Amino acid sequence: MSEASAPHAADRRELTGAQRNAVAELLRVSPVADELGRRFVRAGHELHLVGGSVRDALLGRLGDDLDFCTDAHPDETLRIIKGWAESIWETGREFGTIGAQRDGLRLEITTFRAESYDQVTRNPVVVYGTSLTEDLRRRDFTINAMAVSVPEHRFTDPHGGLDDLAAKVIRTPADPRESFGDDPLRMLRAARFAAQLRFAVHPDVHAAMSRMAADLDRITAERIRDEFTKLLCGADPITGLRLLVDTGLAERFLPELTGLKLEIDEHAQHKDVYEHTLTVVENAVSFEEDGCDFILRMAALMHDVGKPATKAVGPDGRVSFHHHEVVGARLTKARMKALRYPKDITAKVTGLVALHLRFYGYGRGEWTDSAVRRYVADAGDLLPRLHKLTRSDCTTRNRRKAAQLGADYDALEDRIVRIAAEEDLARVRPDLDGNAIMELLGVPPGPVVGRAWKHLKEQRLEHGPLDRDAAEAELLRWARAEGLID
Structure with missing residues (x-):
């Protein structure tokens, strides 16, 4: 590590901890990784644990999926692992990747790459590279451009990924304009990693994302959908969502989110509906019980997208958004269809958006038992999520009002339990x-x-x-x- 790229004293302590994490994680997988590495060395080739596997090892969160790169071409890789791997798959062969399983670990072995792009088509043309250095330079971010050779355990970090990992910064090995020009999806991946890892993007990366946001139009809806889903399911989706809006990326595939910045919330408790929406997403995350609930998070994100089209100002100057849940459900369905989400997922998110206002008015004592039955029947299997979404939507800063809304919903849930004990509400x-x-x-x-x-x-x-x-x-x-x- 050069003096110019050396981290400050606090980062050195973090790096020491990260290196300890890596040692522990690599020792766990080394019997398989080293054994595989020795087979490649005996065949006259090199093998390196690479990319996300090295990053996750340094973070102490290495899973059971390991990524390797090698100078061996796919046919040679197949010969090397045949008879050793418990199972082999070739679904990624056209991209130079051979998959294998051994002792509960899933291994993906990819030939060094030196991809070329015409900056018009959506997918890279795969060209095999000849060196590890060349392979690492083509990768998306420096934190994914580190490698550990096996079985030697030699660490390679030509672009300062270890420093960036310690500083929690997302930076590209090459000039970000070149990197994003090659594959615009990397801009969305930057936002996704910001959400997953709680990292900040480097100012140069942020600037390039803003200038080149329109290039995302070259990417297929399916690839955008997959990256966005990972972003929304990240540990800190709010950071990722803000990055999408601030750089203009959201405007390319989720313009409804950006549109919320223009609408003032009728409760006058938030700067705008956009800020309210981010708070609702954050609240929804806090209600999750077992990992990411994408349906709940997406419904929280989209629940108010109908407000821009339904905004009205009355004679008294008060702003209203009548029937925005109906319009929002329609917009949500159209957007998720455009992003190629499965119909069943879309139907559940759309259903929650359509139902999210039904609770309001319950506290006025107007609901009969028949209204409660209809609420339960209309929600169906969405009812547990509807409970969470409705509670998440309470973002007022007025403590007395918030307490009253919470008490009202407690009363509704208790009433549902009481009626359910008397009737089969699950199957009306x-x-x-x-x-x-x-x-x-x-x-x-x-x-x-x-x-x-x-x-x-x-x-x-x-x-x-x-x-x-x-x-x-x-x-x-x-x-x-x-x-x-x-």
């Missing part, structure tokens, strides 16, 4: 099934049965469970009113 269905309806009315399968079923479900929601006699009497009353029977 009519008291007569389709077969019973057909038998009683003497009709074949068809629209009449569907209409009767829907009517009985409405009665179930309104009045609670009916016994068999009461349900049959109600069905017959409805059928007579509809002119179906005398």
Whole structure:
């Protein structure tokens, strides 16, 4: 490490801790890694643990997926690991990557790369490189451009990744304009790593992201979706989201988020709806119980995106956003479809956005038991998340108001539990099934049965469970009113 790049005294202590972490982590995987390295050396090749694996080892969080690079081409790699690996896959072969499994570890071995780009197409043209130094220079960030040779355990860090790891800075090995010009997705990856690692981007990187944000349009929706999902599921998604908005990247694929900066929250408790939204996301994260709940986080992020289109100013100067949950659900569905999210994920997020305002007004004592049943029935399996989203949406700084909202929602949850103990709220269905309806009315399968079923479900929601006699009497009353029977 040169004097020019040496960290200050505090960073030296951090590096010592990081190096201890790396030793412990590498000792855990070294029986497999070193054994594999010896096989490559015997075949006349070199092998290096590289990229995220080295970074995570230094952070003390190395998992069971290990990344290696080598001067061996894929065919040679296959020959070396054949008979040693417990399983082998070649799905990444066109990019020079061979996958293998051994002793519970997943290994990806990639030939040195020297990619070339025309800065127009979306994917790199894979060209095999000839040296580790060349391979490391083409990587996205310095913290991912470190390597440890196996079995020698020689550490290689030509771009100061160790220093940047200690300083918690995201920087590119090459000029960021060159790096992002090669692959614009790296700009989104910078925001993702900021969210995952709680790191700051280097000023030069930030400037390049701002100048080149439009280049993200060259990237497929699927690749953007995958990086954004990782960002939103990061340990600190707020940092990543702010970076997307501040650099203009959000405008390229999630303009609804940037649009929230223009709308003043009607409660006048936040600078704008954008700041309120970030607080709601932060609150939602605090309610998670077992890792990232992407559906909850995405719903928190999108819950108010309908406000810009529904903003109105009344005669008294008060701002309102009537039915913004309906508009927001529609915008959310369209945006997630554009980003190629699966239909089931989109439906759940959209459902939460559409329902997030239903609770307000409960504290005024206007809800009957039938309203509670409808709330539960409409939410379905989204109810636990809806509870969390609704509580997350309470961001008022007025302590008395916040306490009242919390108490009101506590009361609603208690009421749901009470009614659920008396009725099967998880499966609110009519008291007569389709077969019973057909038998009683003497009709074949068809629209009449569907209409009767829907009517009985409405009665179930309104009045609670009916016994068999009461349900049959109600069905017959409805059928007579509809002119179906005398």
